[in-house]
Amino acid sequence: MTAKDPSENDFIEKLLGEVRFFPAKKEIEEEYSSHIEDKVRYLIIEERMTRKEALSLTMEEMGDPQKIGKSLNEVHNPFLGWALLLTKGLLIILGAFALHLLIFFSGEFLFHSTRDIGIEDDLVIAEITIDQEIQMDAVTYYFDRAVIQDDGKAFILIEAVSYTRAPRIRGFLFNSVHDDLGNSYYDLTIPYRSRIFRQDLVLRLKDIDGDAEFLALEYDRYNREFEITLPLPERSETP
Amino acid sequence: MNKKTKLIIQIALLVMIVLFIINQQELFFTSKSAYRHMERYIHFGPATELYTSDNIEGRYILAEYDDWIAVFNFYQRYGLFYTPASMVGELKIDNEKDVTFRVVSYYFADNEMHFVLWAYAKEPNTTLEVQRSDGSTFTMKSFTDHIHFGHWPSEDQTSAGIRPASIQGYDAEGQLVYEEEIEYNNNLEFYNHNPSY
Numbered sequence: 001m002t003a004k005d006p007s008e009n010d011f012i013e014k015l016l017g018e019v020r021f022f023p024a025k026k027e028i029e030e031e032y033s034s035h036i037e038d039k040v041r042y043l044i045i046e047e048r049m050t051r052k053e054a055l056s057l058t059m060e061e062m063g064d065p066q067k068i069g070k071s072l073n074e075v076h077n078p079f080l081g082w083a084l085l086l087t088k089g090l091l092i093i094l095g096a097f098a099l100h101l102l103i104f105f106s107g108e109f110l111f112h113s114t115r116d117i118g119i120e121d122d123l124v125i126a127e128i129t130i131d132q133e134i135q136m137d138a139v140t141y142y143f144d145r146a147v148i149q150d151d152g153k154a155f156i157l158i159e160a161v162s163y164t165r166a167p168r169i170r171g172f173l174f175n176s177v178h179d180d181l182g183n184s185y186y187d188l189t190i191p192y193r194s195r196i197f198r199q200d201l202v203l204r205l206k207d208i209d210g211d212a213e214f215l216a217l218e219y220d221r222y223n224r225e226f227e228i229t230l231p232l233p234e235r236s237e238t239p
Numbered sequence: 240m241n242k243k244t245k246l247i248i249q250i251a252l253l254v255m256i257v258l259f260i261i262n263q264q265e266l267f268f269t270s271k272s273a274y275r276h277m278e279r280y281i282h283f284g285p286a287t288e289l290y291t292s293d294n295i296e297g298r299y300i301l302a303e304y305d306d307w308i309a310v311f312n313f314y315q316r317y318g319l320f321y322t323p324a325s326m327v328g329e330l331k332i333d334n335e336k337d338v339t340f341r342v343v344s345y346y347f348a349d350n351e352m353h354f355v356l357w358a359y360a361k362e363p364n365t366t367l368e369v370q371r372s373d374g375s376t377f378t379m380k381s382f383t384d385h386i387h388f389g390h391w392p393s394e395d396q397t398s399a400g401i402r403p404a405s406i407q408g409y410d411a412e413g414q415l416v417y418e419e420e421i422e423y424n425n426n427l428e429f430y431n432h433n434p435s436y
Contacts, residue, residue: 080243084245087246088249091252091253094253094256094260095256101263137278162280166262167280221282222304222305224282
């Protein structure tokens with residue numbers, strides 16, 4: 001690149017002096033320098049002019065740099081320019097954070113299997129489809145299925161879905177979890193996997209009586225109530 | 240694409256991202272909306288708000304719903320938002336008892352362990368005092384004629400700090416009308432009623 005002529009420098013400086021959106025100045029400077037250089041080269045090659053002559057004619061043809069600079073403010077509107085820069089910056093920062101949240105949820109979705117909640121495949125004797133839907137306030141609970149193990153453990157898998165807000169269930173207690181023989185079981189339904197509009201919960205029970213034929217889950221809190229009955233399979237051993 | 244169109248697209252994208260973050264992070268502009276959100280997710284209420292505390296000594300809403308008194312704890316997040324904490328402590332009023340009472344220890348105020356106490360006194364205008372393990376007395380604050388609430392930081396920031404040891408109730412004339420020792424369960428909680436309602 002040839003060094004700039006003082007007249008060219010003066011032109012560019014005057015032009016840039018009128019531009020109000022300073023982040024655009026570099027781009028404008030490069031654009032106009034290159035435009036002047038192209039024109040000068042053309043005149044030297046095609047019109048057989050000396051560089052000095054070509055430059056002088058080019059500067060003359062370019063017109064008043066201050067006028068050009070003022071007119072450029074319409075193209076490089078400072079308000080639009082700053083708004084674009086600001087929103088772009090925010091998009092990058094918040095986009096990265098949102099991506100982190102997405103990866104966090106989809107990562108849990110991809111890598112967190114039901115095995116992590118303690119189900120031992122070789123002990124599973126039955127998978128019972130419950131397929132019951134309970135709507136409470138902002139959340140729909142799908143009682144999906146129950147996994148029963150031969151060692152007296154049971155896992156009741158529940159999906160909590162809410163499309164208005166990401167469901168963040170901290171866990172809930174049934175009032176009573178008991179079998180047909182009158183045995184009561186301690187319960188706490190806890191979340192084990194979060195997705196964008198859904199949270200997977202598990203109710204883990206242990207030491208279920210081998211002679212019991214069904215489990216009853218009763219919820220009656222704060223004027224909301226429902227009951228789920230779950231048939232139990234026969235077991236080879238009783239804990 | 241001209242700059243105006245580009246700006247509109249960028250703003251639209253930004254709004255979508257912000258809504259996604261607000262949704263996923265449980266962010267609310269007011270403590271009350273955080274509380275109403277929490278209420279819907281624990282399937283409580285809609286309750287009547289009795290008192291809101293929003294300072295470093297404790298951020299919570301005391302609410303009354305049917306036969307329950309509840310405390311919803313919340314945090315401030317990113318300077319501008321409120322988000323519900325995990326604590327929702329509720330007390331079921333037992334009308335058979337003179338005073339229904341509950342104590343928990345919890346990170347109640349900006350990561351500070353507190354003893355948190357709820358009480359419902361059947362007789363109106365009862366003053367409830369708590370004798371603490373260090374010998375000091377704590378007077379619970381009344382929020383209605385019957386509902387009393389209080390909390391204090393555990394001195395050593397564990398649930399073994401200055402615990403409530405007993406509770407006394409005094410009538411309008413200052414006569415002792417109720418007294419109960421506080422014995423904790425394994426979860427360092429105390430109820431004088433059946434909590435599994």
